Amino acid sequence: MKVTLNRINDNYLFEAKGASGVPVLIDNKTDEPSKGASPMELLLMGVGGCSAIDVVSILKKQRQEITSYKMEVEGQRKEVREAKPFEAIHVTLHLEGKIDEAKAVRAAKLSFEKYCSVSITMEASVKITYSIELNGKSLDVIGV
Secondary structure (H helix, E strand, C coil), X not given: CCCEEEECCCCCCEEEECCCCCCEEECCCCCCCCCCECHHHXXXXXXXXXXXXXXXXXXXXXXXXXXXXXXXXXXXXXXECCECCEEEEEEEEEEEEECCHHHHHHHHHHHHHXXXXXXXXXXXXXXXXXXXXXXXXXXXXXXX
């Protein structure tokens, strides 16, 4: 896998592209107004996007009807020398539709523990947890 970045202004704005050719703008958040996502925001988006694709795929295979799917991904950072890496990330899945509770929990568990390459890449250094809201009800997620 390979991506390219091209600087597109005199400051910190870059356009990144992967094999899909779809451009993603990356910018430094200290310059306002920012024209792109920060690298740390992109990491959170990667965790959320990877898991969201897994969960949708698993639930579709189980013939569950998803009418709405939103996620919130929140990262807590710590200071390490001059850097501020994530020490913990919590993902909240907001699902709506005709979805069996046990299947929603199992889909999230499979994503975070088996399939999501982004979460698994980060798990050695970042504690990743998740919770599920299904049709407005908090589900009991064992082991997170």
